[in-house]
Amino acid sequence: MKLIVAIIRPERLPETLHALFQAEVRGISVSRIQGHGGEVERVETYRGTTVKMELVEKIRLEIGVSEDFVDRTVQAIIQGARTHEVGDGKIFVMPLEGVHRIRTGEQNEQAVTPVLSEQH
Numbered sequence: 001m002k003l004i005v006a007i008i009r010p011e012r013l014p015e016t017l018h019a020l021f022q023a024e025v026r027g028i029s030v031s032r033i034q035g036h037g038g039e040v041e042r043v044e045t046y047r048g049t050t051v052k053m054e055l056v057e058k059i060r061l062e063i064g065v066s067e068d069f070v071d072r073t074v075q076a077i078i079q080g081a082r083t084h085e086v087g088d089g090k091i092f093v094m095p096l097e098g099v100h101r102i103r104t105g106e107q108n109e110q111a112v113t114p115v116l117s118e119q120h
């Protein structure tokens with residue numbers, strides 16, 4: 001299993017969620033964050049120009065998936081979030097040790113895969 005953490009542009013969230021839904025990825029957490037991706041802001045001072053680390057609004061997605069869903073999840077995020085401009089974001093794929101579904105006590109692969117017939 002892997003935990004896929006993606007940092008994307010807020011304005012690309014609807015497209016990215018749509019692409020993930022089309023890829024049958026279910027189960028996602030979304031947070032508003034601030035980040036820095038190397039872009040700097042130029043600030044005029046009395047001694048000249050300095051640069052300041054710029055923090056910009058981003059969206060963080062967290063998706064726990066079984067191994068067979070890793071590629072399609074990454075591709076869906078790229079498809080939904082890419083604009084080809086700097087600042088499109090990053091995807092981190094991390095090893096995931098364990099998942100427990102609280103309601104049933106199911107673990108790991110049984111717990112990352114939602115049962116579609118149970119969804120409302």
Ligand SMILES: Nc1ncnc2c1ncn2[C@@H]1O[C@H](COP(=O)(O)OP(=O)(O)OP(=O)(O)O)[C@@H](O)[C@H]1O
Binds near residue numbers: 035037056
């Ligand atoms: N190495 C990193 N570690 C943690 N978060 C990062 C890292 N790089 C980028 N981010 C997050 O992703 C956001 C967008 O980064 P950004 O798209 O600028 O990455 P990049 O590698 O500089 O790509 P680009 O060349 O397209 O700008 C940042 O604001 C930050 O939240």
Ligand SMILES: [Mg+2]
Binds near residue numbers: 038
């Ligand atoms: Mg950058």
